[in-house]
Amino acid sequence: MTSRRVPGNRLGPLRFVLAFGVVSMLADVVYEGARSITGPFLATLGATAAMTGFITGLGEAVALVMRLGTGPLADRTRKYWPLTIAGYALTVIAVPLLALASSLWQASALVVAERFGKAVRAPARDTMLSHAGSRLGRGKAFAIHEALDQSGALLGPLLVSLMVAVAGYQLGFGALAIPGALALMAVFLLRRAVPVPERYDEAARPPSAATRGDSPPEAAVRAPLPARFWWYSAFTAVSMFGFPTFGVVSYHLEIQEVLPPALIPVSYAASMGVAALAALASGALYDRIGLCGLLLALPLTAAVPFLSFTTDTALVWAGAVVWGAALGIHESTLRAAVADLVPAARRGTGYGIFTAIYGISWLAGSTIIGTLYSASPAGLPVFTVTTQLVALLVFLPLLRPGRTRA
Numbered sequence: 001m002t003s004r005r006v007p008g009n010r011l012g013p014l015r016f017v018l019a020f021g022v023v024s025m026l027a028d029v030v031y032e033g034a035r036s037i038t039g040p041f042l043a044t045l046g047a048t049a050a051m052t053g054f055i056t057g058l059g060e061a062v063a064l065v066m067r068l069g070t071g072p073l074a075d076r077t078r079k080y081w082p083l084t085i086a087g088y089a090l091t092v093i094a095v096p097l098l099a100l101a102s103s104l105w106q107a108s109a110l111v112v113a114e115r116f117g118k119a120v121r122a123p124a125r126d127t128m129l130s131h132a133g134s135r136l137g138r139g140k141a142f143a144i145h146e147a148l149d150q151s152g153a154l155l156g157p158l159l160v161s162l163m164v165a166v167a168g169y170q171l172g173f174g175a176l177a178i179p180g181a182l183a184l185m186a187v188f189l190l191r192r193a194v195p196v197p198e199r200y201d202e203a204a205r206p207p208s209a210a211t212r213g214d215s216p217p218e219a220a221v222r223a224p225l226p227a228r229f230w231w232y233s234a235f236t237a238v239s240m241f242g243f244p245t246f247g248v249v250s251y252h253l254e255i256q257e258v259l260p261p262a263l264i265p266v267s268y269a270a271s272m273g274v275a276a277l278a279a280l281a282s283g284a285l286y287d288r289i290g291l292c293g294l295l296l297a298l299p300l301t302a303a304v305p306f307l308s309f310t311t312d313t314a315l316v317w318a319g320a321v322v323w324g325a326a327l328g329i330h331e332s333t334l335r336a337a338v339a340d341l342v343p344a345a346r347r348g349t350g351y352g353i354f355t356a357i358y359g360i361s362w363l364a365g366s367t368i369i370g371t372l373y374s375a376s377p378a379g380l381p382v383f384t385v386t387t388q389l390v391a392l393l394v395f396l397p398l399l400r401p402g403r404t405r406a
Contacts, residue, residue: 009194017141019190020129026183030154030176031050032272034095036157036265038111041169045104045216055108059115064359066119071352073239074124077344078198081191084128087121088187090114092180092367099174123351130339130347131201138336139293143283146332150276152179156273157265178259190389201344223349228398229341232291233357235394236334240358241365242387243301243326246271248370249308249319258316267343271324278328286310291398293334300326302388305381309373334358 011019042055074083078120092341094114101107133141156176165173253259259267285293300322305320335351365387372380 008196008199011140011193013134013136013141016132016190016194016388017129017136017144018148018201019186019193020125021145023088023186023190024125024145024184025152025155026150026179026186027091028149029156029179030092030095030183031118031156032153033156033176034098034114034173036160036268037164037169037172041098041173042104042107043113044169045101045107047104047272051104055111058108059112060359062112063118063365064356065113066116067123067352067355069124069352070120071348071350072357074127074348074352079127079350080128080197081195083124084121085187085191087117087119087124090117090120090147092177092183096174096177096180099170099172102343105224108116108334122355123348126335126338126351128197128346130336131197131199131344133336134201135337137283137287138339139283139286139333141283142332142336143279143281143286144310146279146283146328147276148330150272150279150328154269154276157269161265184384198350225342225346225353229338229350229354231394231397232337232341233354235391236354237357237361238394239298239301239391240362242332242369242384242391243330243362243365244304244308244323244369244384245362245366246323248366248373249304249323251370252309253316256311258311258313260397267320270317271320271327274321275331279324279332282329282333283336286336291337291395293364294329295392297326297329298388298391300329302385305384309377309380330358378383 008324009016038056042051049053066254074080077083094110094117098107098110101110126207129141129145130138133139156179159175160172250264250268253267255262282293282296285296303322304319304326307315307322308318310319335354338350338354339347368383369380372383
């Protein structure tokens with residue numbers, strides 16, 4: 001079932017997911033590599049700490065909030081491939097151009113453009129992956145994709161670190177043009193091999209429409225999202241509210257001189273490697289036991305402040321492992337569940353809304369965590385543990401019988 005081809009598609013669902021994972025891996029080398037040096041690079045152009053925070057925060061806001069528009073756009077037009085390709089193109093072109101940026105406004109525009117590319121492609125890409133997951137197992141499909149994706153997040157910072165050590169930030173950004181070109185080539189080849197991913201999924205469209213390629217009925221596109229989806233999104237928001245970004249963690253490591261500056265990106269790379277393994281494990285668990293598998297992320301998140309925000313080197317490295325494991329569950333299995341809670345005709349909208357809620361909550365929570373770190377360090381673990389306990393309470397209604405598979 002996982003390898004059987006579908007008329008019109010030259011790859012079975014498993015090979016499609018693997019190939020898409022390679023595309024995302026190459027793209028992650030580009031933008032995660034860039035993100036590992038964006039802050040210091042902006043500083044060389046005259047940015048203050050506040051300006052750096054605003055620029056990178058604006059980029060993340062664009063990447064998240066704009067999905068409220070690109071998600072429904074994917075549903076209405078069903079132009080999944082054009083949106084996905086356009087998004088990847090924006091990212092892999094904007095990043096290498098940072099090597100040519102000579103002013104702060106140029107660099108800022110490119111940072112935001114790269115994040116906008118993420119907003120354009122993510123809902124359409126996740127919708128296509130969800131169709132392949134209908135045969136493969138959605139937990140497995142998103143786990144495989146996330147594992148390959150995170151391997152790129154591991155390699156990118158290491159590559160950039162080497163290039164910067166050799167010849168500075170310009171070479172670091174410029175070298176990312178190579179994996180960027182490979183990512184574009186790979187996504188075009190995948191588009192040619194699998195022109196209609198919806199055909200993997202019998203629930204995506206009526207049989208007659210599946211063969212003609214017609215758009216779904218207007219009523220299906222405008223149907224309200226299930227209450228269960230909104231409750232699940234609330235659970236996600238509360239759980240992410242207590243999860244610190246690596247930016248906050250790395251700030252602590254730098255200010256307290258817990259790790260040498262050269263080792264901080266290595267700790268991030270280690271977290272990405274763990275995230276890849278955690279994604280595979282949590283995806284398989286989700287396919288076996290459903291939403292309950294997501295609860296593993298709560299104790300992992302609660303443990304982060306007791307490890308990552310200490311001054312003990314061994315505990316900090318343990319924190320990198322725990323933080324990465326939690327991220328692997330968040331980035332893979334949380335996305336898989338959306339496809340099981342939202343009608344097929346509205347998955348793009350569902351993903352757009354979900355990721356916006358997910359990201360805004362994460363950014364807001366990290367702002368609070370950063371404030372607590374400066375004002376009341378003792379309150380940081382209390383805040384994190386409290387959010388995870390509240391998330392557990394919010395999760396309980398999801399245990400009631402209901403639609404958990406699309």
